Amino acid sequence: MKRAFVTGVTGQDGAYLSRLLLEKGYEVYGLVRRSSSAEIVDTKLRWLKIQNDIRFIDGNLLDTSALNRAVRDVKPDEVYNLAAQSFVKSSWSQPLLTSQVTGIGALNVLEAVRLEAPQARFYQASSSEMYGLVQEPIQNEKTPFYPRSPYGVAKMFAHGMTVNYRESFGLHASSGILFNHESPVRGIEFVTRKVTDGVARIKLGVEKELRLGNIDAKRDWGHSNDYVRAMWLMLQQDTPDDYVVATGRTTTVRDMCRIAFDHVGLKMDDHLKIDPALFRPAEVDILLGNPGKAKKKLGWEAMISLEEMIREMVDADLQRVSRQIKDARS
Numbered sequence: 001m002k003r004a005f006v007t008g009v010t011g012q013d014g015a016y017l018s019r020l021l022l023e024k025g026y027e028v029y030g031l032v033r034r035s036s037s038a039e040i041v042d043t044k045l046r047w048l049k050i051q052n053d054i055r056f057i058d059g060n061l062l063d064t065s066a067l068n069r070a071v072r073d074v075k076p077d078e079v080y081n082l083a084a085q086s087f088v089k090s091s092w093s094q095p096l097l098t099s100q101v102t103g104i105g106a107l108n109v110l111e112a113v114r115l116e117a118p119q120a121r122f123y124q125a126s127s128s129e130m131y132g133l134v135q136e137p138i139q140n141e142k143t144p145f146y147p148r149s150p151y152g153v154a155k156m157f158a159h160g161m162t163v164n165y166r167e168s169f170g171l172h173a174s175s176g177i178l179f180n181h182e183s184p185v186r187g188i189e190f191v192t193r194k195v196t197d198g199v200a201r202i203k204l205g206v207e208k209e210l211r212l213g214n215i216d217a218k219r220d221w222g223h224s225n226d227y228v229r230a231m232w233l234m235l236q237q238d239t240p241d242d243y244v245v246a247t248g249r250t251t252t253v254r255d256m257c258r259i260a261f262d263h264v265g266l267k268m269d270d271h272l273k274i275d276p277a278l279f280r281p282a283e284v285d286i287l288l289g290n291p292g293k294a295k296k297k298l299g300w301e302a303m304i305s306l307e308e309m310i311r312e313m314v315d316a317d318l319q320r321v322s323r324q325i326k327d328a329r330s
């Protein structure tokens with residue numbers, strides 16, 4: 001039986017990846033940071049009904065002794081580093097923490113692997129945010145990086161270290177440059193989930209309006225369930241490498257939002273308000289990835305369309321908000 005060690009196991013991708021690995025017969029060990037609200041830590045894993053199938057390990061990306069011990073004890077065949085301060089907007093208010101967790105944290109995991117399990121295969125969660133002010137209209141593995149946020153800069157450091165550890169120490173270290181991907185367990189602060197939750201609240205009469213910032217921004221949005229398959233495939237290759245994981249289609253925030261309103265039979269223009277406070281100090285105007293290499297080498301492609309995903313997310317939020325209303329009444 002193969003053993004996987006997953007950091008960020010309580011996050012969106014941690015949940016979907018763990019479900020995939022469990023289905024494939026892996027033992028899954030997940031790093032969990034201590035929280036005073038232990039009852040909400042595994043919400044995403046509970047949504048996928050796998051909370052009892054993960055072996056949790058207490059730790060933190062910033063605590064190298066805990067990380068080294070975890071990797072030594074687990075003796076993993078595969079290590080997936082998904083943990084990060086992952087919200088771009090917060091990276092301006094918490095630039096040092098973001099650099100430490102998202103940047104140095106990845107190096108801490110690489111060091112733990114190099115010292116304690118050098119035969120293990122390593123995956124780094126790199127991001128299309130590294131392209132930032134895009135240098136080519138369609139981004140591929142060779143497109144130069146130009147990050148536009150402390151998050152993007154930190155991810156670039158982690159990406160560079162992953163390549164460096166592969167080249168310096170011969171680690172089987174791969175990096176997935178993943179474009180935005182979402183699901184019903186996406187964090188509520190990200191724009192897709194903010195929209196689907198907002199639409200559900202308006203539909204159920206809890207709210208009247210939805211406030212957004214720059215709705216002209218364009219993103220290449222896919223589904224987490226598709227994207228975690230690409231992570232696993234990267235670690236099944238004989239040779240480690242870097243891959244863009246994207247759909248090859250880009251959509252404005254405005255059009256994504258319209259899909260959500262249309263799904264519940266509401267008119268977007270009746271409810272959407274633009275709030276200048278939600279604009280960012282520096283914006284990534286457009287992202288559009290070329291997943292050609294992942295298709296050719298991994299046989300991977302996205303299966304779930306943006307429309308299907310947004311409808312799934314709206315339906316999940318209608319279910320959640322209805323339950324909240326019921327609980328509040330009883």
Ligand code: NDP
Nearest residue numbers: 008010011012013060061082083084086125127178180181
């Ligand atoms: P989430 O924000 O949902 O999950 C982040 C995870 O990291 C959570 O489990 C969180 O724990 C954990 N974490 C945060 N800080 C620490 C720390 N100091 N020590 C240990 N764990 C910590 O992100 P996603 O699942 O969406 O993304 C997974 C990875 O992929 C991230 O690295 C993200 O930056 C990257 N990525 C995501 C993209 C996307 O569109 N989703 C696109 C490209 C890259 P807790 O539950 O306690 O908060």
Ligand code: GDP
Nearest residue numbers: 088189190191192211212213214215217253278
């Ligand atoms: P990001 O691409 O990782 O920053 O993912 P987000 O989902 O946070 O943001 C995607 C895009 O939506 C960015 O260009 C944001 O500026 C834009 N956006 C517009 N309004 C909002 C909002 O209210 N919240 C968020 N999170 N993003 C918004």
